[in-house]
Amino acid sequence: MSVINKTIKKQLFINGEWLNSKEYTPLFSPYSRELIAEIPFATVEEVDLAIEAAYQTRNTMSEMPSHQRAKILENLANLIEKLSDEAAKIIAEEAAKPINTAKVEVARTIQTYKFAAEEAKRLSGETIPMDAAPGGEGRLAYTVREPLGVIGAITPFNFPMNLVAHKVGPAIAAGNTIVLKPASQTPLSSYFLAELLQEAGLPSGAFNVVTGSGTVVGEKLIADDRVKKITFTGSPEVGIGIRNKAGLKHVTLELGSNAALIVDRNVDVEKIVPRCVTGAFGFQGQVCISLQRIYVHKDNYNSFVESFIKATENLIVGDPLDSQTDVSALISSKDVERSLNWIEDAKQHGAIVATGGTSEGNILNPTVLLGVDATSKVSCQEVFAPIVLINKVDSVEEGIDLVNDSRFGLQAGIYTENIHTAMHASKKLHVGGVLINDIPTFRVDHMPYGGVKESGVGREGIKYAIKEMTELKLVIFNNN
Structure with a gap:
């Protein structure tokens, strides 16, 4: 039986207990518009309880041996693996993610927690040769990494399990406590996680889930001095607001993108088009690194466009719980309306x-646009919908200029048979990650992941996230 259907009225998870909230809001399926659950709408006082629980538990977590933290994360990964079908169904129902895509997310989530378990045992500093400087003779120095304390995590709807894992996993591995605010449309995955973390052996208070308004929950997390770090994935507008308000808090921001791909003249079009179509329309394009802009060399343009359109029209659109479905509903009717307006623009x-x-309803049919002006919203903003533009370029250099002509810089890709062209592009593309002979939508969960410009600050990827969730301390022994 699904966790969703055990009880339609959900509760806040604070200090290891399930608590009723003073207010509730209905949660509807993006696809069917049927009522899924009633979701707590936390008050400031309820958020305060969660922060206090995390604050009081911070010493318990910081003093816990790393092997014990690793074991909890290993237990969690094993529990998710046992319940992987149930986990995928939760994602499909609350996010309208096609079930096969949801299963991939669950598999990645398991890997993310396994990586976190491994990194929990690798957290280390280094020795510093003090005698390298005059006056440093006879001194022994080393660094250690210590947990920050309470982590405020604010997560998006598009990967409701795995992007939560990218915040919760490294936080636990480093010995921190967490207050999680999941996206309003996809809180069920986080309630599911709370149940499993209890079973995995995490101490009460170390993980808390508070759902509700960003202006209530998010603002409280940002303003409260007990919260030492905010890790946020979402829109640039909200992320910039967090940065401006956070003061001296540690902040990691994973923000928007309009990810682009360059296709060089001698590339085998038939070989790469299926991969490009997946990158453009996977989970309805609601992915930070979804392939949004494609710049194809003029010698390859016509054949690429013809093959891409044919593959796009073969995609199956429909119910996310149908295993044949490739593309389903957008997260809200407002996003459908916005996307249609951007197409018209x-x-x-x-x-x-x-x-x-x-x-059709909340489904936007996969859309391919040709000859798009660089000032159009579908080009210069983050579309977050199954829309991709394909434009002709005279050279790779022109393509690089167009990729860089953006307020974003998360990841970009280039397909080329020329090693010199590949090396040149890797240097000139102003992004956080360059993919050679692949789409920019590629990600595995232990690689450093993050962007430049308005795509954010800081890096995720377990080892890199742990560093940003710890404080470096220097210890010096004077043996003179």
Whole structure:
């Protein structure tokens, strides 16, 4: 039986207990619009309880041996693996993520917690040769990494299990406590996680889930001095606001993107198009590194476009719980309306709708736009929908300039058979990650992940996130 259906009225998870909230809000399926659950809408006082629980438990976690923290994370990974079908169904129901895509997310979530368990045992400092400087003779120095304390985690709807894991996993591995505010549309995954962390042996108070308004929960986490770090994944507008308000708090921000790909002249189009279509339309394009812009060399342009449109029109659109479905509903009707407006904006600027451009309920049919002006919203902003533009370029250099002409810089890709072109692109592309002969949508869970410009600050990827969730301390022994 699904966790969703055990009780339609959910509760806040604070200090190891399930607590009723003073207010509730309905949660509807993005696909069917049916009521899934009633979700607590936390008050400031309830958020305060969660922060205090995490604050009081911080010493318990910081003093816990690393092997014990690793064991809890290993237990968690094993529990998710046993319940992987149930976990995938939760994601499919609350996020309208196609079930096969949801299963991939669950598998990645398991890997993320396993990586966190491994890194918990590798957290170390270094010895410093003090005698390298005059006056440093006879001194022994080393560094250690200590947990920050309470971590405030604010997560998005698009990967409700794995992006939560990228915050919760390293926080536990480093010996921190967590107050989690999941996305309003996808809290069920986080309630599921809370149950499993209890069973895995995490101390009460070390992990707390408070759902509700960003202006209540998020603002309290940012303002409260007991919270030592905010780790946020979401829009640039909200992220910049967090940065401006956070003061001296540690902050990691994983923000937006309009990820781009360059296709060079001698590339085998038929070989790469299926991969590109997956990158553009996986989970309805609601992925930070979804392939949004494609710049194809003029010698390859016509064959690429023809093959891409054909593959796009073969995608199956429908119910996320149907294993045949490739593309399902967007997260809200407002996003459908916005996406249609952006398509119309592109058409007004001269773009051609090669396929798609229409909606059915909350489903936006996969859309391919050609000849899109660089000032159109679908080009210069983050579309977060199944929309991709394909433009012709005269050279790779022109493509690089177009990729860089963006307020974002998360990841970018280039397909080329020329090693010199690949090396040149890797140097010139102003992004956090360059993918050679792959789409920018590629990610595995132990690699450093983050961007430049308005794509954010800091890096995720377990080892890198742990460093940002710890404080470096220097210890010096004077043996003179």
